[in-house]
Amino acid sequence: MALLEVRDLTVSFHRRGEPVFTAVDGVSFEVEPGQTVGLVGESGCGKSVTSLAIMGLLPKRGAKVSGSVTFEGTELLRLSDRDMRDRRGRDLGMVFQDPLSSLNPVISIGLQVTEVLERHRGMPRKQAMAEATDLLNKVGIPDPTRRLSEYPHQLSGGMRQRALIAMALACRPRLLIADEPTTALDVTIQAQILALLKELVRDTGTALIMITHDLGVVAGLCDQVNVLYGGRIVERAQRHELFVEPRHPYTHGLLASIPRLDAARGQKLVPIPGSVADNIPWDHACAFAPRCANALDVCRGQTPAEEWHEGRLLRCHNPVEPAADAAAKEDLRV
C-alpha cells in the first residue's frame, strides 16, 4: 500500500465578488514509503496549494477541497480538526519557502523546536532541550546549545532553513513536504540544503514530496516527477526517463530553458513563450495550447485525457517525439 494516495484532488477558491478559481483540478498521485516525489511547475500551477491541501492548512473559509487524500489508509480530508492537528508535525512534516518569515521572530529557536517535541512526544522541557540539541546537530548547525537560546534574526538564511528542517523532522514523520525550500537561499546554500535533505531522507527513511519550479533540484533528488500545468498533472515519469525523453511539450520547454554550461557558445536559450496567465480553461481544450509549439487544432477543441505511454503518464494530443531529443540523450549518458 502506498504511504500517501492523492486521488482526484480538486481545490477551488470561492471569494465574494470574484469568479470561482480552480487552483488544483483533479490531481492524482502516490508516494511510496521512503520515496522522493517531485511536483514541478511554474508559479501558479497549483503545486503549493496541493501541498497545503494534503497538510490541511488551507483556510477553512473560501477554499473548497474535494477528492481524497489517504495517508496509511486514513482519509485525511475527512479527519476532524483535532485529529488532523495530532497528525501534523508527527506523521507529516512540512518545510516552507522563506525561512525568515516562517520562523516566529519573538521566540527562541529552542522553544520553536521543543514545542513540537512536547506536543507530540510528550517530552518534559528538559529532555526536549537535549533532544533539540541533538536535532540541530543532525541538520548541521554548529554549536547547537548556543543556537537554541538565539532568535531567528541572529541566524543566517541557511541556518534558519536547517532549523526549520529540524523542526519538521523532530517527530520522525513518515512524510516530509518541502515547498520550494531553497528558493529564498543563496546558490551555494541551496546545494547544501538539498544535500542535507537527501541525506536525511536516506537515513530516516522519510518519504519526501519536493515542490519546486527548478528542474535542477528535481534532477538531484527525486525518484519520480510530476509536472503540473494549470492545476493538472501533464506528465509523470521516473526522473531518468523524464530528463532523457521529455514527452510533453511543456516539460520539453522547461528543460530547454535551463542554461547549461556545456552548451555550444552562442547557442540561445529557448524560453517558453507567454506565461501561466495565458492559460485557457481545461474544459474543451488543453490549457497549455496557447503557448505550445506543437499545438494542433484538436488541442484547442478537446481536452486531452491522461494516458499511459510506456510507464509514463501523459496528458497531450501531440507529444514530442522521443527521437527529437537524441542529442540530449547523448549528453546525459556521458
Added chain:
Amino acid sequence: MLRYVVRRLLQLVVVILVLSLLLFAWLRSLPGGPVSALLGERATEESRRALTAQLGLDQPIFVQYFRFLGRALSGDFGNSTGVAPGSTAMEVFSQRFPATIELSVLAIIIAVLLGIPLGYLAARRRGGWFDNLSVIGSLIGVAVPVFFLAFLLKYLFAVQLGWLPSAGRQTSGIDATRVTGFFVLDGIMTQEWDAALDALLHLILPAMALATIPFAVIFRITRAAVLDVLDEDYVRTAESKGLTTPVVRRRHVLRNAMLPVVTTIGLQTGALLAGAVLTERVFGYPGVGEALAIGFERRDYPVLQLLIIIAAMVYVLVNLLVDVSYALIDPRIRTR
C-alpha cells in the same frame, strides 16, 4: 540599553526647558490674568497695582521667567493664586495627582481588559456579525464626545437609578485614615473596607467615561495587529507543527500582535495621567484635570506651569517605559 535610557533622560531635560519657556510666555499672553481673576472687574486701580506687584507680575517677563526657573530648581513653584489660595502649587499637585493616577489606572485596566480580548475575537471572526458590530461600537466610542458620555452616565446611573455616587472622591462624613493618598489602596491597607468600597464606587463612572477612547483605540489596534499576524508565514509553520490552538494563539499570534498594542497602551496611559480635564470636571473629581480646568478659569499661573510641565514629563517617561518594554517583548530590538 542603559546608555539609551540615559540619553533619553537628557533629552527630557531639554524638552522640559524649552517647554517651560514657551508655556511661560503663552500663559502670560492669554487675555485677563490672575489679578482680574482675583479682584474682579470693579477693583480699584490701586489695589490692582498692589496685587500685581505682590505677585511679581510688574517685572519684565524674562526677569519673571528666570526667577521662576531659579526657584523651580529648588522645588519651589510658587503659591497657588486661584485653585487653592494659601497652598503652594506643589501641594496642589501632590494632593491631586494620586486621585488622577487612581482614576487613570482603573480606566486603562478597563480598556485593556475589554479591548484586547474583543479585538482578538473580532479578528478571528473577521467579517462576521460580531466583528462588524464591535467595529461600529468602537467607532462610536471614539466619535462620542467624552463630556457628553460623562453627562449621560452621570444622569443615568447616579441621578436616575441612584446606583452610584455622582461626584467627588469620597462620601463626606466617612472618616478614612490616609496613608498613600490613593483612597482605594488606603482603605485596603488600613482594612477600612467601607472606605475602600466607597472610593471605588466613586471611581466607576468617571473611569468608564475615561476608558471609552483608550478602549476603542486598543480594540482597533489589537484587531488590526492580529489580522496581520494571522497571515504571517510563522503562524502557518506553527499550524504545520500540529500545535494545539491555545499554544498557536498565545505563543505565536498574540505575542507578536502585542507589539503595536503595547505602544498604544503606553500612549493612552500617558495622555490619561496628564489629567482628564473634561471627565474630572463633569464628575467634580478632585484630580489634576479638574485643577487644570479651574486653574485656567482663574489664571493660576504657578499651578498651570507646574501641572503642564509634569504632564509633559509623565508623557515622555511613559513613552520611555514603552520603548523599554518593547525590548522585553521583541528580541530583535534587545540585541541591537
